[in-house]
Amino acid sequence: MSAEYEVVSPDAGAMIESMRAFGYDLATALADLIDNSISANAKNIWVEFMWDGAESAILIVDDGEGMDEAGLVAAMRMGSISPMVKRSENDLGRFGLGLKTASLSQARCLTVVSLANGAEVVTRCWDLNYIAEHGGGEWRLLKPPIPDVKNHAERLQSIGKGTIVALSKLDRVVRDGSPGDKKAEKRFRERIDEVRAHLGMVFHRYLKGPGALSMFINGTKVSGWDPFIEGKSEALAAERLSYEGEKIQVFPFVLPHHSRLTKEEHSAASGPKGWNAQQGFYVYRNRRLIVSGDWLSLGIQKEEHYKLARIQIDLPNSLDEAWHLDVKKARAYPPAAMRDDLKRIARATRDKAAKVYRHRGKVLQRKHADDFVFVWSAKTLRGRTYYKVNRDHPLVKSVRKSCEDGEKFSSLLSMIEQAVPSPLIVINNAEQPDTLGVPFGDDPKGLLQCMREVYGILIQEGETNTAAATKLAVMEPFNAHPDVLTAFLDEINRG
Structure with missing residues (x-):
């Protein structure tokens, strides 16, 4: 052994178990595996969920270029390609880990069967249970004999080339359960919808246009989800x-x-x-x-x-x-x-x-301009102007009704009214006319909360949804925020 260094190899069992905690969920794991199929120039990809209780499995089958034995062993190696190596422009890989970490995040057994043009069917398998029980800390990549994967081999031969990634011992997907456990089967099949939505979103640009990729989940074609509603946005x-x-x-x-x-x-x-x-x-x-x-x-x-x-x-x-x-x-x-x-x-x-x-909020306001409800009203007494809180404002009335001490509440309003800093407001507006803030201008959460409160009060008072929305649209200070208001009312209508 060299005096300059020691070779300290990680224990395979401990290392792989740690790598299972990268944070994949089932949908992101399968998307990572499909990246490999796309990088292999697959035209068709089949994802298959096979329910059999604790023996359930998930397959990813493609008609890509496939791998010979040397290529498969390299692909199954942890960190097969350094992230610092320059990849081809169309390569979807990154760390040389995705095939292994994505698969083993969901399953304890990863079997890959592959067929390249001019080569024989080859297989390799990472089995975490085997490594834990018999591996002795070594990175033992198993070589399943062809009879063990006979159906997979025959399927690839019928396609002509491609790869099958088989995930089994799905401890992160199927905890327990016999094949007849209907609740467990229902949960398993519910995952299919989650995966379908995620894959349709992630690969939507591959699923449309000339030469589009075809992807199927349990025989049903996956449709792409276009976030930008092309042609209407x-x-x-x-x-x-x-x-x-x-x-x-x-x-x-x-x-x-x-x-x-x-x-x-x-x-x-x-x-x-x-x-x-x-x-x-x-x-x-x-x-x-x-x-x-x-x-x-x-x-x-x-x-x-x-x-x-x-x-x-x-x-x-x-x-x-x-x-x-x-x-x-x-x-x-x-x-x-x-x-x-x-x-x-x-x-x-x-x-x-x-x-x-x-724009939509201003249209609504113009339709009901005579119905504005103000928070403040101006009163003139002996030639002087005073500002009073509108006691008929829905929120003010509601709080007054719920207040145990009505006199104290009235005293609070009077104090607020008498303490309005009118001279200071006039001076600031004259000296710096553009610096006065818009009500709730820096507090959108507070604005929405206030909208919800007033809307709820109007509904409690017997207003219809339409009438409550109309009053809210023309009420101070909400009328200063027609964009927020209209979005809020749209949400209410959909609810």
Whole structure:
């Protein structure tokens, strides 16, 4: 042994068990496995959920290029390709871990069967139970004999080439249960819908257009989910940004108000997470969706009246490290040098999205302009002007009714009225007319909470939904925020 170093190999069993905690869920794990099929130029991919209680399995079958024995052994090696190695432009891989970490995050047994042109069917298997019981800490990659995977081998031979990834001993998907356990089977099959929605979103750009990929789950074709409702949304000016000599393309969209969509279109456009949660940036790497609806930690909050704003970002895989792409390919964060540009694009898109609601809110206000309900009213007494809180305001009336000490509440209002700093307001407005804040201008959560309270009071007082919405639309201070108000009322109507 060299005096300069020692070779300290990790214990295989302990290391693999630790790698199972990378944070995959079933949908992100299967998406990572499908990346390998796409990189292998597959034209068809079949995902199959096979229920058999504790012996249930999930298969990913493709008609890609397949692998010979040397290629399969390399693919099954942990860290098969360094993330620092430059990949081809269309490669969807990253760390050389995805096949193993994604599979073993859900299953204790990963078997891969592959057939390349001009080669024999080859198989290899990682079995965590075997490694724990017989591995002696070694990385023992099993060689299942062909009779053990006879059906898989025959299937690949009928296709001509391709790969089958078989996940079994699904301890993270099927805890326990016999084949006749109906509740366990129901939970297993419910996962299929989650996976279908996720794969349709992540790979939607591969699932349409000339030469589109065909993907099937248990025989049913997967449809792509288009976050941008192509042909109906307003496409804003595209931008091409540069970072470290690489080009990044940004395409902002403002989606149409729900009144311009059919019920089916509106439901489909909401996406797997719902309208409000799907606003933000959509980060693609080689057309594969990495981040779906997120403001990328730019200090921007998701708010109801901005939910029509969605922005597409196309990244090359050469910027993986700069964008902090994680192993699961489910998170990405922009480099510091790009944050200001992305904030600028986000704000412009959000402003445009808010105008959709602002316009609709102003139309509603104009229809009922005579019905404004003010919080304050001006009173003139002996030539002097005083400002009084409107005792007929719904919120004021409701609080007064619920207050145990009515006299104390009245005294509080009187004190507020008498202490209004009118001279200071006049002076500040004269000296700096543009510095007075808009009510709730920096407190959107407080504004929404106040809207909910007043709307609820109006409903309790017997107003219909329509009448309550109409009064809210023309009431101070909500009339100063037609975009937030209209988004709130739309949400109420859908509820």
